[in-house]
Amino acid sequence: MRADTPPAVHMRNITKRYPGGVVANIEISLTVLPGTAHAVVGENGAGKSTLMGVLYGSVLPDAGSIEIGGAPVLLRRPADAIRHGIGLVTQHTTMIPALTALDNVLLGFEPIRLGTLDRQAGRRRVEELSAQAGIEVDWSASAVSLSVAALQKAEIVKALYRGARVLILDEPTATLAPAEADRLFAVVQGIVASGASVLFITHKLREVLEHSDHVTILRGGANTGDRVTSETSADELVSLMLGPDRSAIRPAEGPREGPRQAEVALQVNGLTVRGRGGRPAVHYADLSVRAGEVLGVAGVDGSGQRELAEAIIGLRPAISGSVTLCGDDVTGRSVAFRAAAGLAYVPEDRHREGLILDFDLSENLLLGRHRDASAGGGRFLQRRRVLADAERLLTEAGVASAGPAALASSLSGGNQQKVVVARALARQPRALVAMQPTRGLDVGASAAVYDAIRARTAAGMGVLLFSLDLDELREVSDRIAVMYNGRIAGVMDRDEAGVDRLGKLMTEGRT
Amino acid sequence: MSGPELAGFLLPLGVSALRQATPLVLAGLGGICSERVGIVNIALEGMMLAGAFSGLAAGRLAGPLVGVLAAVTVGMLVGLTHLWATRKLRLNHIVSGVAINLLALHSTTFLLRRLFSQADPPVEARIETMLPTALFTGLALALAVIFHLVLYHTPLGLRVRAVGESEASTRMAGVDTARVKMVGLAASGVLAGLAGAYLSLAQVGRFSDDMVSGRGFIALAAVVCGRWTPLGMAAAALAFGAFDALQFQLQGSVALPGELLRSIPYIATVVAAMALQPRPPADLGRQEE
Numbered sequence: 001m002r003a004d005t006p007p008a009v010h011m012r013n014i015t016k017r018y019p020g021g022v023v024a025n026i027e028i029s030l031t032v033l034p035g036t037a038h039a040v041v042g043e044n045g046a047g048k049s050t051l052m053g054v055l056y057g058s059v060l061p062d063a064g065s066i067e068i069g070g071a072p073v074l075l076r077r078p079a080d081a082i083r084h085g086i087g088l089v090t091q092h093t094t095m096i097p098a099l100t101a102l103d104n105v106l107l108g109f110e111p112i113r114l115g116t117l118d119r120q121a122g123r124r125r126v127e128e129l130s131a132q133a134g135i136e137v138d139w140s141a142s143a144v145s146l147s148v149a150a151l152q153k154a155e156i157v158k159a160l161y162r163g164a165r166v167l168i169l170d171e172p173t174a175t176l177a178p179a180e181a182d183r184l185f186a187v188v189q190g191i192v193a194s195g196a197s198v199l200f201i202t203h204k205l206r207e208v209l210e211h212s213d214h215v216t217i218l219r220g221g222a223n224t225g226d227r228v229t230s231e232t233s234a235d236e237l238v239s240l241m242l243g244p245d246r247s248a249i250r251p252a253e254g255p256r257e258g259p260r261q262a263e264v265a266l267q268v269n270g271l272t273v274r275g276r277g278g279r280p281a282v283h284y285a286d287l288s289v290r291a292g293e294v295l296g297v298a299g300v301d302g303s304g305q306r307e308l309a310e311a312i313i314g315l316r317p318a319i320s321g322s323v324t325l326c327g328d329d330v331t332g333r334s335v336a337f338r339a340a341a342g343l344a345y346v347p348e349d350r351h352r353e354g355l356i357l358d359f360d361l362s363e364n365l366l367l368g369r370h371r372d373a374s375a376g377g378g379r380f381l382q383r384r385r386v387l388a389d390a391e392r393l394l395t396e397a398g399v400a401s402a403g404p405a406a407l408a409s410s411l412s413g414g415n416q417q418k419v420v421v422a423r424a425l426a427r428q429p430r431a432l433v434a435m436q437p438t439r440g441l442d443v444g445a446s447a448a449v450y451d452a453i454r455a456r457t458a459a460g461m462g463v464l465l466f467s468l469d470l471d472e473l474r475e476v477s478d479r480i481a482v483m484y485n486g487r488i489a490g491v492m493d494r495d496e497a498g499v500d501r502l503g504k505l506m507t508e509g510r511t
Numbered sequence: 512m513s514g515p516e517l518a519g520f521l522l523p524l525g526v527s528a529l530r531q532a533t534p535l536v537l538a539g540l541g542g543i544c545s546e547r548v549g550i551v552n553i554a555l556e557g558m559m560l561a562g563a564f565s566g567l568a569a570g571r572l573a574g575p576l577v578g579v580l581a582a583v584t585v586g587m588l589v590g591l592t593h594l595w596a597t598r599k600l601r602l603n604h605i606v607s608g609v610a611i612n613l614l615a616l617h618s619t620t621f622l623l624r625r626l627f628s629q630a631d632p633p634v635e636a637r638i639e640t641m642l643p644t645a646l647f648t649g650l651a652l653a654l655a656v657i658f659h660l661v662l663y664h665t666p667l668g669l670r671v672r673a674v675g676e677s678e679a680s681t682r683m684a685g686v687d688t689a690r691v692k693m694v695g696l697a698a699s700g701v702l703a704g705l706a707g708a709y710l711s712l713a714q715v716g717r718f719s720d721d722m723v724s725g726r727g728f729i730a731l732a733a734v735v736c737g738r739w740t741p742l743g744m745a746a747a748a749l750a751f752g753a754f755d756a757l758q759f760q761l762q763g764s765v766a767l768p769g770e771l772l773r774s775i776p777y778i779a780t781v782v783a784a785m786a787l788q789p790r791p792p793a794d795l796g797r798q799e800e
Contacts, residue, residue, distance in 0.1 A: 058683060079685040094680035096673055098793065107673050108686040110666035117666050162685065 006070030008034040008166050008197040009055065009086075014064035016050050024050035025061065026221045032166060032214075037188055037198045039208040039229070042218035042241055043442035045412070048201045049091075051218070052168050055199075056088040057081035068166070079108075087159025088168045093151045095158075097144035102126060104143055105158040130157045132194070133187055148301050149180045156187060167191060169200040173207060175301040175468055178503035185211045203241075204471075205234045217241055242443065263291040263326070265462025266312070266343070266431040271321035273304075273311040275486075280319065281307035283486045289431060289462035291326075294453075295491075296477030297466045300506050304486035305466045306348065309433050312464070313345045314338045326430050339368060344429035346420055346437045348466075354420040355408045362390035362404035365423050375426070397422035397452060414445025421452050431462045438472065450476055470502055484509035524756050529648050530714065532752025534559070534706040536651040538730035539737070539744040540658055541702030545590070546739060547662070547675040548695035549794040553608035554593050555703050556727025557615030562586040562707025564619040567638055567718040568626065570711075575642045579708045586704020587697050589615070594696040597798075598689075604796050612727075620720050635719035642713040647705075651745075654702075658741035671695060675792030703727070732780040738789040747783075751776040 009032040016025040024047045032038045042048050053059030057075035068084045075081045095104045111118040135153045173181040188198050217225045217240040225240045266289040275281025282304040289295045310316035314335040322331040330338045347353035370377040376385030390404035397418045438446035467473050481491040482505040489509045538555050545552035562582035570578025596607040627636040662668035673681040674691045682688045711718045737743030754775040
């Protein structure tokens with residue numbers, strides 16, 4: 001970097017308050033130099049995505065200024081940011097499933113010939129750019145048929161096609177297998193080498209240390225440090241991310257002491273399940289969760305995890321196979337029957353499946369237990385009892401809220417998840433199926449969720465834990481199963497589950 | 512039936528089918544314009560009625576061509592009203608559509624009495640010089656082909672399809688989605704207004720209470736059966752027109768109740784919805800966050 005070149009991006013004192021009083025960014029400044037990879041790290045809720053939204057024009061800041069290449073700019077909508085050479089690859093794809101990959105890239109910046117869309121010229125340009133970046137995508141395929149990794153590559157080309165000189169990647173490896181993540185960073189290296197800048201958000205410190213030149217750390221909406229990566233360490237980054245007082249709060253590590261009884265809590269035999277579009281999404285899955293054990297399930301996103309979980313709890317019919325709960329065959333039984341028999345579920349998406357955001361907490365906690373007289377349910381609801389029961393559960397789970405009458409939507413993500421977990425555990429289940437129970441939660445909230453689950457596990461509950469986060473799985477599971485393409489590709493003890501071995505099983509189905 | 516007899520049966524049937532299908536194709540294109548940008552449009556009926564009335568009213572004063580101009584202008588205004596109600600007032604699309612239909616029905620009924628006739632009933636307003644129906648039919652079929660080309664082979668068409676699938680993603684791609692929606696709803700109103708003008712200025716040469724009588728809904732059914740594509744919709748509209756014509760032709764000659772024949776488009780829609788499982792634009796009816 002020469003001293004006389006202006007920074008690629010200079011954000012100054014950015015402040016953003018959301019309606020409801022949440023301050024996402026407090027006077028954050030951020031400088032990105034041209035031709036560098038710049039990491040932004042912080043816990044969930046630290047303000048990373050808001051800051052990137054401000055730079056992309058999709059979030060309007062309340063105060064602050066932005067300079068790009070030394071010139072002040074006003075970014076009121078994504079189109080403005082794109083015009084100034086900012087590209088964004090969001091965590092969840094913005095590729096439109098019904099359109100082809102090519103049309104998705106061209107959208108809004110279409111080459112025109114005789115008034116019509118010149119797809120040939122567009123395709124030539126797109127192929128040229130992807131060849132430069134070392135990316136291969138089937139451009140005529142519709143976006144719905146592309147894998148998560150392919151969609152992300154197409155999004156990178158989409159940003160480059162729009163002339164991006166600063167490419168923002170929001171948690172780019174969150175849903176990638178390790179080998180795919182390595183390929184992604186190779187692409188990032190190429191882009192940086194061409195003189196453009198890459199700004200990537202992550203909470204994985206290994207990625208920061210291995211792949212960035214500079215790093216900015218955010219905590220609680222404020223910038224707590226800018227470092228040259230080669231001059232910092234993982235320990236320093238952790239303390240800047242968590243703050244001096246909270247560095248101690250990490251999920252419990254090491255081997256857990258729990259009764260590993262021989263009794264089987266949940267048994268799945270030869271389960272085959274149809275997915276969207278009617279094709280089998282799960283093939284002959286065999287799993288056995290012992291009482292008091294956590295069986296983790298790893299796999300690339302979309303390998304059949306959701307279909308398997310839904311078939312086990314009864315939301316989705318199985319074509320063949322059986323589900324056994326503590327020795328009782330519950331195959332073909334309703335969700336309510338299985339729940340009454342001791343099977344609980346923590347769904348993947350707490351906003352859409354876990355909670356009804358416009359209901360209050362007592363109503364949310366009652367759902368699914370609405371026949372239990374002890375919870376205030378039954379033929380007629382006993383409001384007072386419902387509230388008392390909710391009060392008790394909220395206190396036990398340590399939910400920070402304005403009480404049982406507060407709307408679910410008024411809670412932070414971590415507290416919402418505590419409510420979902422508290423409800424699942426309220427009936428003292430014998431087996432729990434949990435889909436990414438800590439997705440989007442910060443370290444403290446994750447620890448609280450796992451503490452709640454562990455307390456029941458110690459009492460003999462078996463847990464089937466689906467997660468995309470290998471570090472998390474290796475930390476909390478006793479054994480780990482890997483799903484690949486709808487099959488159980490392997491099951492191993494935690495001690496044998498190295499990242500390389502898991503990664504190979506996840507992406508190739510064998511070791 | 513001998514050859515000439517068959518021709519004598521089929522030819523007028525074909526002509527009649529085209530006459531019945533014309534307003535369905537025009538309004539159906541209007542439905543596509545609106546629904547492809549994500550706005551549910553059951554207000555087609557009201558837009559057609561407003562177009563039919565304003566077309567006839569202006570036509571009586573200044574000739575039928577001015578009438579057509581008035582019809583498309585009023586249609587466009589109603590279309591933009593639907594957009595404003597759903598986007599700015601954040602009304603549910605169906606609620607806005609019902610409101611527009613009721614408003615159009617009662618305001619035209621009221622204006623018809625105030626402006627043209629004190630008699631009650633029967634109430635209607637006539638125009639002397641009518642426009643040739645073939646003009647509209649040719650225009651409707653040409654527009655169906657043109658809209659197909661626009662939708663799949665122009666930047667505007669790509670943006671329209673993208674907005675209907677995901678407005679949020681389209682905005683992130685750098686497209687001014689508000690403008691795309693405005694173009695879509697303006698075009699929707701223009702086409703529905705034109706369909707209304709056809710009814711009052713070309714097909715019957717008069718306006719009477721509730722003269723659209725459900726054609727807006729049948730046009731919407733054609734949109735669904737045609738899977739939100741211009742050519743598919745046009746084919747469905749022609750089929751519905753043919754059933755309609757057949758019903759007229761057979762009236763009195765065959766012991767088949769007209770009510771049964773008239774319900775064919777609705778039955779066909781249900782059957783088509785089950786058989787084809789048409790997938791609406793993914794963002795259709797979604798209220799912006």
